[in-house]
Every structure is written in structure tokens, then in C-alpha cells.
Amino acid sequence: xASRRRIAxxxxxxxxEAEVDVRLLLSDFIRREARLTGTHVGCEHGVCGxxxxxxxxxxxxxxxxxxxxxxxxxxxxxxxxAPSENELHPLQQAFHECHGLQCGFCTPGFxxxxxxxxxDVPQMSDAEIRDLISGNxxxxxxxxxxxxxxxxAAQRCIDPHPSxxxxxxxxxxxxxxxxx
Amino acid sequence: xxxPPFDYEDPATVEEALDLLAQRGADGKVLAGGQSLVPxxxxxxxxxxxxxxxxxLQSLAYVRRDRGILRIGALTRHAxxxxxPLVREHWPLLADAVRWVxxxxxxxxxxxxxxxxxxDPTAELPVALTALDATFTVRxxxxxxxxxxxxxxxxxxxxxxxxxxxxxxxxxPPMPAQRGWAFEEYARRHGDFALGGAAVALSFDGDGTCxxxxxxxxxxxxxxxxxxxxxxxxxxxRVVSQTAAQAAAEAVxxxxxxxxxxxxxxxxxxxIEALVRRALLAAARRGAT
Amino acid sequence: xxxxxxxxxxxGTYRAPGRYxxxxxxxxxxxxxxxxxxxxxxxxxxxxLVRRDQMPWRNGSETDGHPVVYDSGDYxxxxxxxxxxxxxxxxxxxxxxxxxxxxxxxxxxxxxxxxKSGIAEWxxxxxxxxxxxxxxxxxGSASVGQGVDTVLAQICAEHLGVDYDAxxxxxxxxxxVPDGMGAFGSRATSLGGAAVAQAAGALxxRLLELAARxxxxxxxDLELTRDGVRVRGxxxxxxxxxxxxxxxxxxxxxxxGDRPGLSEExxxxxxxxxxxxxxxxxxxxxxxxxxxxxxxxYTVAYDVGRAINPRLVEGQIAGGFVQGFxxxxxxxxxxxxxxxxxxxxxxxxxLPTASEVPAVDMLVTEDAPTQRSPIGAKGxxxxxxxxxxxxxxxxxxxxxGVEVTRLPITPEWITANASAAP
Numbered sequence: 001x002a003s004r005r006r007i008a009x010x011x012x013x014x015x016x017e018a019e020v021d022v023r024l025l026l027s028d029f030i031r032r033e034a035r036l037t038g039t040h041v042g043c044e045h046g047v048c049g050x051x052x053x054x055x056x057x058x059x060x061x062x063x064x065x066x067x068x069x070x071x072x073x074x075x076x077x078x079x080x081x082a083p084s085e086n087e088l089h090p091l092q093q094a095f096h097e098c099h100g101l102q103c104g105f106c107t108p109g110f111x112x113x114x115x116x117x118x119x120d121v122p123q124m125s126d127a128e129i130r131d132l133i134s135g136n137x138x139x140x141x142x143x144x145x146x147x148x149x150x151x152x153a154a155q156r157c158i159d160p161h162p163s164x165x166x167x168x169x170x171x172x173x174x175x176x177x178x179x180x
Numbered sequence: 181x182x183x184p185p186f187d188y189e190d191p192a193t194v195e196e197a198l199d200l201l202a203q204r205g206a207d208g209k210v211l212a213g214g215q216s217l218v219p220x221x222x223x224x225x226x227x228x229x230x231x232x233x234x235x236x237l238q239s240l241a242y243v244r245r246d247r248g249i250l251r252i253g254a255l256t257r258h259a260x261x262x263x264x265p266l267v268r269e270h271w272p273l274l275a276d277a278v279r280w281v282x283x284x285x286x287x288x289x290x291x292x293x294x295x296x297x298x299x300d301p302t303a304e305l306p307v308a309l310t311a312l313d314a315t316f317t318v319r320x321x322x323x324x325x326x327x328x329x330x331x332x333x334x335x336x337x338x339x340x341x342x343x344x345x346x347x348x349x350x351x352x353p354p355m356p357a358q359r360g361w362a363f364e365e366y367a368r369r370h371g372d373f374a375l376g377g378a379a380v381a382l383s384f385d386g387d388g389t390c391x392x393x394x395x396x397x398x399x400x401x402x403x404x405x406x407x408x409x410x411x412x413x414x415x416x417x418r419v420v421s422q423t424a425a426q427a428a429a430e431a432v433x434x435x436x437x438x439x440x441x442x443x444x445x446x447x448x449x450x451x452i453e454a455l456v457r458r459a460l461l462a463a464a465r466r467g468a469t
Numbered sequence: 470x471x472x473x474x475x476x477x478x479x480x481g482t483y484r485a486p487g488r489y490x491x492x493x494x495x496x497x498x499x500x501x502x503x504x505x506x507x508x509x510x511x512x513x514x515x516x517x518l519v520r521r522d523q524m525p526w527r528n529g530s531e532t533d534g535h536p537v538v539y540d541s542g543d544y545x546x547x548x549x550x551x552x553x554x555x556x557x558x559x560x561x562x563x564x565x566x567x568x569x570x571x572x573x574x575x576x577x578x579x580x581x582x583x584x585k586s587g588i589a590e591w592x593x594x595x596x597x598x599x600x601x602x603x604x605x606x607x608x609g610s611a612s613v614g615q616g617v618d619t620v621l622a623q624i625c626a627e628h629l630g631v632d633y634d635a636x637x638x639x640x641x642x643x644x645x646v647p648d649g650m651g652a653f654g655s656r657a658t659s660l661g662g663a664a665v666a667q668a669a670g671a672l673x674x675r676l677l678e679l680a681a682r683x684x685x686x687x688x689x690d691l692e693l694t695r696d697g698v699r700v701r702g703x704x705x706x707x708x709x710x711x712x713x714x715x716x717x718x719x720x721x722x723x724x725x726g727d728r729p730g731l732s733e734e735x736x737x738x739x740x741x742x743x744x745x746x747x748x749x750x751x752x753x754x755x756x757x758x759x760x761x762x763x764x765x766x767y768t769v770a771y772d773v774g775r776a777i778n779p780r781l782v783e784g785q786i787a788g789g790f791v792q793g794f795x796x797x798x799x800x801x802x803x804x805x806x807x808x809x810x811x812x813x814x815x816x817x818x819x820l821p822t823a824s825e826v827p828a829v830d831m832l833v834t835e836d837a838p839t840q841r842s843p844i845g846a847k848g849x850x851x852x853x854x855x856x857x858x859x860x861x862x863x864x865x866x867x868x869x870g871v872e873v874t875r876l877p878i879t880p881e882w883i884t885a886n887a888s889a890a891p
Binding site for chain 2: 003005021022023024025028044045046049052055058059060061063064065066068069113117131132134135136
């Protein structure tokens with residue numbers, strides 16, 4: 001009945017308890033109550049995909065869920081991907097190497113959408129990979145680096161030490177460096 | 181805060197949900213997957229006094245075959261339908277259609293029942309269900325009744341449910357063994373609501389002629405339409421270029437789609453005609469193998 | 470004076486503003502002229518390109534009170550290389566082959582353009598040796614994700630003579646960077662990078678002078694390495710950057726009559742812009758019943774004078790291409806008759822998703838460095854976008870035999886004009 005409710009949501013393994021307005025979106029709960037600002041809020045009408053998180057392991061748009069709906073459930077955000085402060089998740093590492101992000105606003109949404117799907121990627125055509133990421137908008141990269149990154153990450157999940165990808169990493173291949 | 185204020189109820193059982201609907205259904209909305217409702221709330225295009233969240237009704241999340249009939253619980257997620265081997269094998273038209281719904285994140289959350297009750301004439305599932313002659317079991321404190329597609333999809337965004345009723349189950353009759361099917365649509369972007377489309381299910385006699393045809397049109401009017409005259413015209417015919425083209429022309433003879441910035445009425449009508457023809461030919465090819 | 474009230478959405482510039490539109494008009498006119506003359510559209514373009522020996526070329530127009538003078542370029546060579554990269558003859562054969570459906574028609578088109586880079590005259594940079602001995606670049610430019618930090622670090626490394634990964638880059642904080650114009654108009658590398666090159670060059674001279682005095686050697690006999698400055702051929706005779714920084718501390722520097730610190734700044738200024746140039750080639754298939762467009766192959770060839778980091782240039786092209794693609798086929802701020810915006814959400818304002826756009830094939834060339842900057846680099850931010858509308862409009866026209874004269878090309882326009890076509 002009430003328009004406010006006390007809820008407890010597990011985000012990345014930690015439980016966040018708060019009394020919230022029932023109309024608070026999960027995206028806002030994650031950013032304001034859990035103070036995890038890696039989840040980005042873009043269009044807030046379910047088109048851009050920037051706010052994608054995993055709810056009980058499945059990618060969903062957090063702007064189309066109310067925080068109260070996540071009461072007692074497990075939410076996973078981009079902050080949970082990297083295994084440590086100094087190490088990236090293989091998918092993040094591949095985005096980094098393949099120039100799969102520029103401004104980075106859409107990136108958390110792409111990562112959280114793709115991460116559970118990586119095992120299926122090796123069997124996919126480029127068109128299928130593109131359909132897989134079509135629920136996430138990117139205005140900077142033209143998607144090309146992202147498709148490359150998905151392939152590379154999926155390949156590494158099978159073989160942790162693959163031969164050098166076609167697309168050389170940005171920082172490993174500056175055209176000219178060293179002495180003038 | 182994007183959405184307008186509302187009261188929130190999350191019943192744990194169907195009985196509780198029906199009580200709530202009896203009390204407050206007139207001023208409220210049922211919240212299922214929320215993939216259409218929450219954008220409307222975020223835009224403040226709708227202002228229900230109460231949201232009755234049915235996501236806790238896990239007893240309504242199932243896909244099973246019962247004496248040849250496919251029974252889909254209203255809370256079944258699109259993704260569950262998409263991945264169901266049972267649906268893929270026996271109701272391939274439904275499996276094909278659901279893959280066109282939004283994007284993976286949408287299908288992980290959106291529900292089959294929600295798509296039905298939302299009754300968007302440009303949505304995929306109502307059209308596929310119309311082609312398959314699905315029926316809808318709805319329940320209220322007053323009792324239970326079963327709706328046909330024509331009763332369920334009354335008009336644009338208007339279902340046949342009364343304010344106090346909850347959709348419980350969708351039942352889909354078996355597709356014939358000797359069958360062909362196809363789902364075709366065109367949207368400007370992958371995952372968008374389509375500008376036009378068609379769901380086709382054919383059954384064949386031993387000599388390869390069409391015994392029965394079901395043709396449902398997407399976006400042709402305020403609700404999914406069955407092209408009955410075209411269906412009759414195909415019975416007893418071979419489905420080839422000429423008969424398919426004639427049936428497609430017949431299918432759109434009296435339709436007047438609503439136009440918008442993405443395509444006017446005439447464009448949409450011609451589009452649907454082309455997609456019906458393509459769907460018929462694709463279905464016939466499948467039926468031949 | 471007349472004032473008009475409008476409730477249309479305020480508009481600003483973004484990525485190839487003006488050039489996207491005028492490239493559409495110009496390249497369409499050339500295609501139409503070729504068709505009327507019965508000439509080959511490539512041949513007509515090739516015959517009218519400004520040649521390398523005609524550079525610098527005054528094109529007759531003015532911008533910001535300056536005559537527009539194209540600084541450098543080999544346009545015929547780029548057109549030739551673009552066609553080769555694209556596989557023009559192969560794609561013409563593809564066009565002539567039977568499409569896999571009766572409703573499908575194929576088209577091929579090429580569009581050429583000249584971009585500009587480095588508007589707004591100047592940019593600021595400061596390069597310092599920090600107390601830990603590491604070089605730090607402070608730039609008045611800004612990162613919008615294009616990777617300018619990487620590029621400025623590379624330029625600093627090159628002009629200072631140290632390793633790229635030793636350099637850190639700071640920007641965006643007015644406490645640290647007093648002046649700056651920003652990142653727009655393809656200027657972050659072309660102007661921001663030029664300022665860094667000048668400041669780093671000046672700092673290099675300071676380091677060599679200081680080390681020469683400390684090591685009692687001639688500056689010409691010294692070299693900069695990862696660790697410090699040393700006498701060429703005598704690795705033992707060296708000063709680390711941290712040592713040199715301490716030597717430049719106020720007490721010691723002032724005692725010598727030197728300027729303290731190891732910090733040099735530059736306000737790079739150029740009255741004239743530089744002009745990168747490019748060619749877009751596309752082969753596509755139009756579905757005359759749905760109005761859908763499927764791109765079979767798309768090539769962008771772009772000469773940026775010097776590609777400091779080719780991978781980042783490609784990132785700019787790939788992203789710019791998709792923006793241009795949206796403008797060609799999807800994106801429109803549509804209004805109804807009452808002036809109401811009817812594309813006010815992402816449901817109706819259609820940004821391309823990954824499914825609509827093809828992978829773009831890219832050729833980044835360095836035939837014509839600019840003399841208007843010490844680094845030779847022209848801007849690379851916009852050429853991926855500039856000619857997309859022109860090229861796609863050209864190929865759709867080629868497919869249908871009806872001339873496209875406005876964008877975006879909608880499915881409805883295609884189906885209507887496909888049935889009108891001969």
C-alpha cells in the first residue's frame with residue numbers, strides 16, 4: 001500500500017538496505033543508494049542500454065525496473081567485473097586493446113550485456129554478434145572495435161593465450177615513438 | 181524521479197492478486213515485465229494509482245505441452261519461450277516470432293502475458309498468437325473465462341480483460357504435422373516495433389496443395405488481423421509466386437494502417453502485402469521439405 | 470529587422486557540420502551531371518580534381534575573414550588508391566550480377582571531399598619535468614574519448630626524445646592548465662599536438678643545455694634516453710631527469726643566473742586551417758519492397774597528413790561513419806504541422822545500432838603532411854562522417870535510377886521511387 005518501502009538488495013555481493021520510494025528506479029538505487037556510479041543512466045526509456053545490469057545473472061535494463069523489484073535479489077554491476085584493482089576482466093581487457101570504447105558512457109552497459117554471452121560467441125557470425133549488441137547504443141566507436149573486442153574476449157575464454165589479434169592494441173602500436 | 185507516484189503492491193499468490201484487482205483494478209495497472217509499461221511511466225504518459233506487480237507469481241511461469249496443446253504461463257519470459265526446445269520443435273512460428281521482440285535484455289525481462297495484454301498491434305507475439313488461434317485464460321474473483329484472439333486483442337493497446345481480471349495462461353493448439361510457417365517483418369532498426377509484418381502458418385495435403393492457411397497481419401490496423409479471404413483463396417491451391425501474390429493482394433485489400441513519421445499508411449499497406457507474399461513463399465518452401 | 474519565434478529544437482554544430490550537407494549537394498550534382506553527359510562519374514571527378522602541382526590552392530571562398538587556401542594534397546592519387554582498396558571494378562561486377570531476389574537492386578557510388586582541421590587559431594600546452602623526473606604534458610585541449618591523451622604523449626615523446634610510456638598527460642583542470650580552447654573542429658591533435666611539439670622541443674633544448682653544462686660536453690654530443698641525458702658513446706657519463714630537475718631548482722639555478730624549473734609552454738597559433746581530404750566508396754543493395762538498404766561494402770580513404778596513431782584515426786573514422794550513416798538513412802528531427810517535435814525520444818530519433826551498420830573498410834594515408842604545423846598532422850575527427858550522406862545517396866540513386874536529393878532516405882521514399890523508376 002505504502003509509497004515507501006524498506007528493501008535490501010544484494011549488489012555485487014554486498015547488501016544495501018534502504019527505505020525507498022516505490023517508484024525509485026533500480027538504476028537510481030544503484031547509483032544513489034549503493035553509490036555505484038559505474039552503471040550509467042542514458043535514455044531512461046529502455047532504448048540505449050547504458051544502464052544494463054545483471055539481475056540474478058541475466059542482463060536487464062535497470063531503468064525499466066523499480067528498486068523494490070530487486071528486493072532480496074542479486075544485482076551485478078560493472079564494478080564487479082574486474083577481479084582486482086590492478087586487473088581487468090578479459091572482456092574489459094579486450095575492449096581496452098581493441099579500442100572498443102571512446103567516451104566510455106555506453107561501455108558498462110555493453111560489458112554487462114555481453115559478459116554472460118561470451119561462451120556462445122565463438123559459434124556466432126559477425127551479424128549475430130551485431131544483433132547480440134544491438135540493444136546497446138554507442139555513438140563513438142561505430143561498433144567496430146566492440147565487435148573485435150567481443151571476438152577477442154571470447155577467443156581468450158577458450159584459449160587464454162591466443163596469437164596476436166588482427167587488430168593491434170592502441171597503446172602497443174603507436175606509429176612513431178621514441179627518439180625524434 | 182522519473183515515474184509519477186503510485187502505490188505498489190506485490191502479491192505473493194494469484195488469489196492475493198485477484199483480491200487486489202477486485203479492489204483497485206479500475207485505477208491500477210498490472211506490472212509484469214515492465215518493458216512497455218515502465219517507459220510509459222518514465223515519460224509520465226500513464227499515471228496509474230497503483231501498480232500490482234505480478235512478478236512474484238512464479239506459478240504462472242511455465243511452458244508445457246498438455247495433450248498436444250502448448251500452455252504458456254502468463255509470466256513466462258520471452259527469453260524462456262525463445263530457448264524452449266519444445267516450442268522450437270512443435271510451434272516454430274512462435275519461436276521465430278519471439279526472436280524479433282526487442283533485444284536480449286528486453287526478452288530477459290519481458291513476459292509473454294505482458295505482450296498479449298499490452299495488445300500493441302505492431303508487436304510480434306500477438307500476431308503470431310493470432311495466426312496460431314491461441315486462446316487466453318483470464319481469471320477474476322468472479323470466475324474464469326477463455327478469450328479468443330479476436331476477443332483478446334480488441335484495439336490498439338486495449339485488451340479484452342476487464343479491470344479485475346488477470347491473464348493466467350495462453351493455450352496454443354498444435355500446428356499440423358505437414359506444415360509450413362514463416363514470420364516476416366520490417367523495422368527501420370533491429371529490435372524496433374515493426375512498420376509491418378506477417379505471420380503465416382500453412383498445412384498441406386499429401387499432393388502438396390495447401391489445406392489450410394492462417395495469415396495474420398502485423399501493423400495493418402488497430403489490432404492483429406486475420407486475412408480470412410486470402411486464407412480461403414489459398415485452400416486447395418499450390419502456394420507459388422502467382423497464388424501467393426494474389427493472396428497477399430487480397431490480404432491487404434481492406435486494411436488501412438496508421439501512418440507516422442516512419443512510414444505513411446500507403447507505404448505500410450504495400451509493405452505488409454510484400455511481407456505476406458514473402459512469408460507465404462517461405463512457408464511453402466518449408467512445407468515442401 | 471525581422472524576428473521570428475520558433476519552437477524548434479535549438480541546433481548546434483556537430484561532426485562535419487555544413488560539409489556533410491554541402492558534400493551531399495556537390496557530389497550529387499557531379500553524379501547527375503555525369504549521367505546527363507553520359508560520362509563515367511569517376512572519370513568526371515578525376516578530370517576536375519585539383520592536382521598536387523597546383524597546391525597550395527586558393528578555392529575562392531573565405532572563412533573567418535581569411536581566404537581558404539588548401540595547403541597540401543594529392544587528390545588524384547587518393548582517389549586511385551581508394552578505388553583500388555574498395556575494389557571498384559569488382560564491386561561494379563557485383564552490381565551487374567543478378568541480385569538474390571527480384572525486389573533487390575544494387576548501386577555503387579563514390580564521393581570525394583575536402584575537410585578542414587584546426588579551427589579557432591590557437592592552443593596551449595606546457596611540458597614539464599616533474600620532481601620525480603617524469604615528463605608531464607599539460608594541454609588546453611581535452612579528451613572526449615578520441616584518445617588525445619595517447620596522441621599528445623606520443624608527440625611529447627617524439628619531440629622530447631623520451632619513451633612514450635614515461636609521459637603523462639593532464640588536461641581539463643583550469644587549476645593546472647590556464648589557457649585552452651578545447652576539442653572540436655578536428656583540432657585536438659592538429660593544434661593541441663602542435664603546441665605540445667613546440668613546448669617539448671623547447672624543453673628538450675633546455676635539458677640539453679643544462680646537461681651539457683653539468684657533464685661538460687657540447688649539447689650536440691648528447692642524447693636523451695629513457696633514463697636521462699648522456700654523452701653519446703659514453704653511457705657512464707649521464708644525468709638522470711630527476712638530477713637535472715634538482716639542478717634546475719631555484720637556489721641552484723638562480724645562483725647560475727638561469728631560469729629555475731624545467732617547464733616550457735607554448736601557445737601554438739595558426740592563421741590558416743589545414744585541409745585533410747578523403748574519398749568514400751559504397752556498394753549497397755536496396756530492397757524495393759521494404760525500402761531497406763543493406764551495405765555490401767563501404768570504404769573510407771582519408772589523408773590526414775600524418776597519422777600520429779593510425780589505430781586512433783581509424784577509431785575516429787569508424788565512429789564518424791556510423792554518425793554519417795544515421796544521417797543518411799535514419800536520423801531526423803521530425804516535426805508535425807503544429808511544430809511539435811515528433812522524434813523526441815530514442816524510440817523515434819533513430820540512432821543506428823550495430824545491426825544496421827556494416828564494418829567499414831579504412832585506408833588512412835599520409836601523402837600530404839601540412840606545413841602549417843610542426844607535426845604535419847591534419848585533423849582526423851570528421852572525415853569518417855563527411856561524405857557518408859553523399860555516397861549512400863549516390864548509390865541509392867544508382868540502384869533505383871532516381872536521383873536522391875534529400876536526407877535521410879526513408880524506406881517510404883525508396884519504395885515510392887522504386888515503383889516510379891523505369
